Amino acid sequence: MVGAACALYAARSGLDVTLVDRGPVAGGTTGAGEGNLLVSDKEPGPELDLALLSGRLWADLAEELGEAFEYEAKGGVVVAATPEGLTALETFAAGQRAAGVEAVPVAADQLHTLEPHLAPGLTGAVHYPQDTQVMPALAAAHLVRASGARLLTGRTVTEVLRTADGAVRGVRTDRGDLHAPVVVNAAGTWGAEVAALAGVFLPVLPRRGFVLVTEPLPRRVRHKVYAADYVADVASDSAALGTSPVVEGTAAGPILIGASRERVGFDRSLSLPAVRALAAGATRLFPFLTDVRALRTYLGFRPYMPDHLPAIGPDPRVPGLFHACGHEGAGIGLATGTGRLIAQVVAGRTPDLDLTPFRPDRFPKEAG
């Protein structure tokens, strides 16, 4: 997704772009995601600024292509089950409002007008109208197509080619060399490997997530609904399993239940504790789901960074190398802003946001 967005904005700024992937379009984490474009889970800071920029760009793209990738500005609802939880949530939301987020408090007696099938007994919620949904694989595929970039799938980059003075001059692939003065590393969870090909250290680690998909249903969940502890999970540094389900209906009918997080390397076997926790959380929020069947579950590997911020921008260690990876679970949402910023710095223009917090060389070599 991030690579597709970089290709789109780079091509629109007048560059000749080639997009290389060792798999198909959306074959990595993009195809295993839910397509969350969230501001609600982000505290004020550089990531929220990027989310707000990205949200505006997504809305622009949606005018051209929105139907093709199921763009839906459905809004998010974050619920609290206890008075303490609600106080913490409202404090969090106040900070977000100051940073430009629309965050509307919802009293307990208003909750069921917003989401009729929510469990009884919740103490309150905050409504985030800016939270949006896209179908990520379709979004990536249509952005690639709209970019007009040359698309080379099933082609593995094996080497980053450098000139005698160390600058990038292209990449070697298993099917020939591609010459270019600029290389953007948008390899997501595998971004550390591509960085290593250029001889630089970038600590991107896999953080596994499971998503549960139910049988198709008439629309009964209107927003992206999740419990307030989701935010704490996203910001957690723990390698252990964290689950706080985001429950949402989709245009196609099934309900998606997502957001388990654990660092277990690239283990692709089923973790029953993870999906059990997702199911338990979802049925607590929406009791009617108890009798609804999960048709499938799938897993993906988010690109996790030790400080939860992506690497975006030029790598001062290798002239011509740019990074656009490490967005953890927010890569779909943050893709458009990332693509725009990359296009701007590649063209030598001042980027819309200060890239200092996203510097790719901010990690000491020994860390991670």
Next chain:
Amino acid sequence: MATERPHLAVIGAGPAGLAASLAAAAHGVRVTLIDSAAGAGGQFYRRPPAGLGARRPEALHHRWRTWRRLGDALAARVEAGTIRHLADHHVWCVEPVERAELVVHALLGPLQEEPVTVRADAVLLATGGYEKVLPFPGWTLPGVVTAGGAQAMLKGGLVVPGQRAVVAGTGPLLLPVATGLAAAGVEVAALVESADPKAFLRRPVALAAHPAKVAEGVRYGARLLRHHVKVLPRHTVVAAHGEQRLDAVTVAALDTHGRVGPGTERRIACDTLAVGHGMLAHIDLAESLGCRIDGLNVAVDEEQRTDVPGVWAAGETTGIGGAALSLAEGHIAGRSAAARLTGTRPDPHTWARAARSRRRAREFFAALDTVYAPPAHWTDQVTDETVVCRCEEVTAGAVRKAVDELGAGDVRTVKLLTRAGMGWCQGRMCEPAVAGLAGCEQTPARRLLARPVPLGVLARAGDPEDD
């Protein structure tokens, strides 16, 4: 617990699971045999329920004696308490828990709502296979059934699917389906086989080693003749016709490249088309356990062990090869599991006969595989309007668009971009078709839930209070 016999859970009560259960139970292991059907036997030994009062169910079966022997032995073991048979249990997941223990999660009964768990020291996967059917225009019309489905109707319900049938596709299953329908009084207008079974006769080495199989082939040939079934080798069904339901099919001859020969099309009136293009292994449980998959089958060693500790696999799930191979593999798996669970060293000499039979059956099916195949250019016949994924109603045109315009080059990406394979059957039906249309290899689908599970059940799965 220390004094109790070790416990093996066998999933699937077809030939492989039955042979495995009997072998393990005979060698000091307590067995729980878990199966989704009401009675043991699997698809191969499917029988009518007792209530239908069938007088001669064996008429539809070959190797009925083998079934009698297995069925009687199972009854004796159940009686003696060394095998527990859980019928109507639909397994959705096998979960490795603490060291050397696995939990089988199942749903009970036809509604599949009530959860059941079985804790075991080892698990043997004998989950069998299912039929592969490739699409063609009209294949979704009522009256078009799978070849295996037609056979199941005959074996299980004694129901005759129609009055005038065409049997089509490819593979050795078409023979018993055609003769079974004919024997049940259906007029079989044609057996349309895209391969040329005569090519098999040109493999004398494969045949000489399997005189019983040759005899079986000759018997089917004689029965086809007796029932005046016209056999059309190197032909294919290019379309099924009808308004509300099937009333005819168009068949055509294939040239040496597997393309439909122009001008060879002809129409055959029929109310039933039984069609099948071979079999695929059920590997969902093995995949969610993280077992190594070889192609589209579960990879096993000489003892039928997967690479996950405590997990064995036998029968079609390790590669399609028929009932005789399933029996041999099941026996070996059961013996190996029993030995390893009771702490003795497995001695392959004691199952040498089964090992020999396994080797020969694998050779035979490898030879069959070189002969039976769908037409090389079957996708030429699939119009853009033809529905490929029936659950999500995705057409061949949509699949082609995802490949040609959106950069999909594999089944998973086509699924993501078109929803083909996202419905109730989770792609079991359409994956071979999508792979063919996308021009790629079919790869394991990684279905981590072997069947749909109510979220309320999932939310409590493995909760110690429920055990």
